[in-house]
Amino acid sequence: MASPPLSLSLSIFLLLSPLISSASSQPFIRLPTEATKGKSTVDDDDLYCSSWHLAVETNNAGSWKTIPTRCRSYAQDYMTGQRYMSDSEIAANFSLAHASSVEIARDGKDAWVFDVDETLLSNLKYYEDHGFGILDGDVNHVLIKILISNNTEPSEIFDDDSFNAWVDLAVAPAIPASLKLYNELKQMGFKIFLLTGRSESQRNVTAKNLLFAGYTDWERLILRGHSDEGTKAIAYKSERRSELLDEGYRIQGNSGDQWSDLQGFAVAIRSFKLPNPMYYIA
Amino acid sequence: MASPPLSLSLSIFLLLSPLISSASSQPFIRLPTEATKGKSTVDDDDLYCSSWHLAVETNNAGSWKTIPTRCRSYAQDYMTGQRYMSDSEIAANFSLAHASSVEIARDGKDAWVFDVDETLLSNLKYYEDHGFGILDGDVNHVLIKILISNNTEPSEIFDDDSFNAWVDLAVAPAIPASLKLYNELKQMGFKIFLLTGRSESQRNVTAKNLLFAGYTDWERLILRGHSDEGTKAIAYKSERRSELLDEGYRIQGNSGDQWSDLQGFAVAIRSFKLPNPMYYIA
Numbered sequence: 001m002a003s004p005p006l007s008l009s010l011s012i013f014l015l016l017s018p019l020i021s022s023a024s025s026q027p028f029i030r031l032p033t034e035a036t037k038g039k040s041t042v043d044d045d046d047l048y049c050s051s052w053h054l055a056v057e058t059n060n061a062g063s064w065k066t067i068p069t070r071c072r073s074y075a076q077d078y079m080t081g082q083r084y085m086s087d088s089e090i091a092a093n094f095s096l097a098h099a100s101s102v103e104i105a106r107d108g109k110d111a112w113v114f115d116v117d118e119t120l121l122s123n124l125k126y127y128e129d130h131g132f133g134i135l136d137g138d139v140n141h142v143l144i145k146i147l148i149s150n151n152t153e154p155s156e157i158f159d160d161d162s163f164n165a166w167v168d169l170a171v172a173p174a175i176p177a178s179l180k181l182y183n184e185l186k187q188m189g190f191k192i193f194l195l196t197g198r199s200e201s202q203r204n205v206t207a208k209n210l211l212f213a214g215y216t217d218w219e220r221l222i223l224r225g226h227s228d229e230g231t232k233a234i235a236y237k238s239e240r241r242s243e244l245l246d247e248g249y250r251i252q253g254n255s256g257d258q259w260s261d262l263q264g265f266a267v268a269i270r271s272f273k274l275p276n277p278m279y280y281i282a
Numbered sequence: 283m284a285s286p287p288l289s290l291s292l293s294i295f296l297l298l299s300p301l302i303s304s305a306s307s308q309p310f311i312r313l314p315t316e317a318t319k320g321k322s323t324v325d326d327d328d329l330y331c332s333s334w335h336l337a338v339e340t341n342n343a344g345s346w347k348t349i350p351t352r353c354r355s356y357a358q359d360y361m362t363g364q365r366y367m368s369d370s371e372i373a374a375n376f377s378l379a380h381a382s383s384v385e386i387a388r389d390g391k392d393a394w395v396f397d398v399d400e401t402l403l404s405n406l407k408y409y410e411d412h413g414f415g416i417l418d419g420d421v422n423h424v425l426i427k428i429l430i431s432n433n434t435e436p437s438e439i440f441d442d443d444s445f446n447a448w449v450d451l452a453v454a455p456a457i458p459a460s461l462k463l464y465n466e467l468k469q470m471g472f473k474i475f476l477l478t479g480r481s482e483s484q485r486n487v488t489a490k491n492l493l494f495a496g497y498t499d500w501e502r503l504i505l506r507g508h509s510d511e512g513t514k515a516i517a518y519k520s521e522r523r524s525e526l527l528d529e530g531y532r533i534q535g536n537s538g539d540q541w542s543d544l545q546g547f548a549v550a551i552r553s554f555k556l557p558n559p560m561y562y563i564a
Binding site: 044051052054057058059083086089090095098270271272 | 340341343365371376557
């Protein structure tokens with residue numbers, strides 16, 4: 001880069017002087033947080049759980065099966081408090097900012113891919129009633145932790161019947177920020193593809209629930225067919241996105257609450273991770 | 283999956299009954315947070331800034347140039363408080379858990395790649411003294427926001443001299459959790475590669491600073507050469523990782539505070555995002 005003007009160089013020098021002198025008189029610069037050294041920050045549940053949650057959202061946690069016991073109330077508070085709504089809202093805002101930067105072509109091939117559960121629809125009510133569930137690799141194999149009571153250890157049972165019964169009700173509400181984003185994208189001219197781990201047999205109830213929640217006019221609802229059974233979500237979703245690319249679509253954006261919605265191959269130009277500290281799908 | 287035993291089916295039925303009945307009598311299931319509907323959560327600075335920070339850490343924010351004005355004190359509090367240490371610690375814990383799952387071969391080809399600034403070394407002291415800086419795509423072109431005082435708008439100057447002067451001091455301390463992880467990985471038999479956006483001309487001071495902070499016995503310190511000038515960090519780092527793969531190394535893990543440390547091509551088997559709400563490098 002070009003040299004800064006003389007007056008700025010002088011400012012830098014003046015600002016640097018105390019730094020240089022303090023550094024030379026004090027060779028080891030102390031991190032301000034070193035006051036807490038010795039006491040591990042992981043002793044504090046709320047601090048630990050906030051950090052655990054960040055690790056989940058950044059995918060540092062990788063594959064995980066259960067919410068740490070000490071973080072169960074954190075997860076519940078998060079999901080039912082303002083942070084979940086706020087985090088979803090900011091994710092939608094950044095999605096919209098990206099969408100606004102896309103020059104929509106007239107060929108109708110600018111696409112946006114949405115996952116369904118915990119992306120467009122919220123199953124929070126189900127997880128509140130049944131304890132926070134954990135998914136074992138495949139959305140068809142739902143391992144639900146049923147909390148016998150809030151004060152006892154959960155008993156774990158391997159179950160998809162109860163979740164499927166919930167899906168059949170078709171009453172999951174929209175995540176408000178996602179519905180707003182969805183409508184804005186539609187209006188901007190994006191073709192909307194819904195790519196879900198739900199099975200083909202759940203097509204009708206899923207469409208019914210989406211309409212109930214206020215979602216309309218999607219281009220295509222893609223569900224797991226027979227041939228996708230046993231395929232990991234990340235591979236199944238990558239394959240389906242790849243088919244969209246083959247059809248000439250440009251996947252400008254992809255919104256999902258799982259990293260397996262967003263990673264793999266045929267990834268979107270920009271991917272947006274919605275928060276979900278309740279369960280993990282590989 | 284196999285059907286659950288009869289007793290479990292019964293439990294599910296019993297647990298589902300109230301859900302089904304309440305759903306049928308109350309067709310629209312209310313999100314618990316809907317109480318706050320109408321009032322945007324983004325009105326609350328702390329809530330907004332926590333969500334903004336999450337968006338930065340998940341890369342939802344994409345390329346960003348400045349900390350939102352309203353989040354400047356959030357960023358400062360975060361960096362100087364317990365959360366930064368805790369988040370770094372949990373990131374290191376998950377890194378170590380992954381490393382422990384790797385079966386280290388005897389060929390000496392299991393590698394771990396670390397970025398340097400805000401990954402191994404903390405420049406927090408610099409940013410505290412100079413205001414939180416913003417990087418413009420290239421680590422050589424550092425746009426420093428100098429806060430004339432905490433109460434006035436910052437004046438922005440385009441500057442790398444002051445950061446380079448700080449680098450020349452070679453007194454940046456280690457991020458404690460990273461130093462611990464580094465030593466554990468070394469002991470496990472990983473070959474450590476340091477891949478930094480700093481320039482080749484800073485090799486000596488960088489090595490000096492790393493030793494000062496307690497880092498020893500890295501396999502290689504890779505810096506930007508003349509031919510890398512003007513290359514975006516994500517491309518430069520991908521190319522260098524690709525060369526490691528060509529040499530037969532298996533990049534089992536990669537730690538960095540920027541998504542440009544971790545994404546692109548020749549990515550590691552697992553990548554670990556360290557927190558950094560201070561600046562963004564493309």
